[in-house]
Amino acid sequence: MPKFPTQEWASEYVEKLNSNPAYKDAGKNWEGDITFVIRKDDSFDSDAYLYLDLHHGECRGFKFSMDSSVVPESEFKYVGKYSNWMRLINKEIDPIQGILTGKFKLEGSMMKIMKFTKAAKEMVSTASTVNLE
């Protein structure tokens, strides 16, 4: 079972995202890329980046790295500390409430992403289905 966040986790996540019909449906009109930014904290000692190229309900490609300089620039960034990412994956935090309570930060056009909250929620739900070490 892959550990979060690693290349293996990212790979399994993308596979599950692409086979999630609810995400395919909710993201069918979405065009744009997003990077999950995992900030180091007491439980994890390095920043990590997962770039996702999302297009019409499909993840066409991804790039995982601990080095921000090798990850492509993206239209959106969803940024949070490692411990909050773990809580999000364990469904202890709602992705939108996470932003409203300051646990996560969203960078990019708010109006655009607010129209795709269902797709965003499916992306998080999918993360919860990746078994963790």
Next chain:
Amino acid sequence: MWFFRSPSVVFGEDALSFLNTLDFRKIAIITDENIKKAGLLDMLRKDLPEESESMVVSDIPEEPTLSDIKERVAAVREFAPDLVIGLGGGSSMDAAKSIFTLYERPDLDIYDITPMVKLNLRNKSRLILIPTTSGTGSECTWAAVLSDEDHTRKNELASPEIIADYAILDPALVRKLPGGISRNTAVDAITHAVEARSNQWRNYYSDIFAEKAMELITRSLPVVLKDPDNLAAREEVHVGASMAGTAFSNSQIGLAHAMGHSLGAHFRIPHGITVALYLPQVVEFSETEAKDSYHALMMKMPEKYRKGNLADSLREFFRDVGQPLNIKDCNIDESEYRENMESLISLAEESTGGVTNPREASSSQLKILFENVI
């Protein structure tokens, strides 16, 4: 972690006179022509602080667009008020919130009114909202709805910073409200209460406000419709609507609002009618995920409307007060409705209400829900 947010609320007979006690010097009043014609603007002006100077923007259209707001904010900027008052229904109060924001921060884009952006308002002025209908709840919420230029989309703008400093609930302002508007706005408030109480974001505070709102409105709306001069009943519906606004503002709207906003963007029908049209369908669809919430709400309704479950109880109540339960009764042409089906679904899917509803609906489930009111 979560929050409870609300303006300070002044309510009851003579609540408008509270304005007299405030120390503001330059007051911008945002309202519409009907409010002016009905004499409600004059009522308000009598209660403004004696030394104050005021300017009035009295031409807010129904369902204002983004450019309606931009056009009107220039005059407010020139006047440089220290208080902005929104007087009217949802359109005027939402316009006041938007004008207040752009007056405070001319550098902002209207689309910046999202919970994710720190607006840093209240450097020049404060905001007071005074409803003249009993339904929208806008006086207590952190949301504002503005239409796109072609009215094909309703933009749900939201920020905790656009909550009013004070909400003033004076039943004298709704005394002459026509029966049809009293009903259409109150069923909107019922929808707020139901969706707030059952939402995935519901919490201790929103539950209490939603239940009390349900009790007040379902008890007193039928009285108001039969006896419009019954001020005690008017006050209960007025306060109940405001409490329903507080409830959903601290929880969320749900699928009935997502669908209603979509219908309203396609067909120019009063907002309350559109959301309440879908409410029984949405309640039925979500029953498995919100049984306890729905039961608690049903038990707040007068006994004569209770029919074993909330969906049927709402239908019974809506029939009694004359709220349409199908598109025919909303004067919507069936073939036109069907022609717009894909677009209706697509717009509904873009609303956050669909995500926080107790049960999420896929596109095909949404289609069935839209078809169920034909």
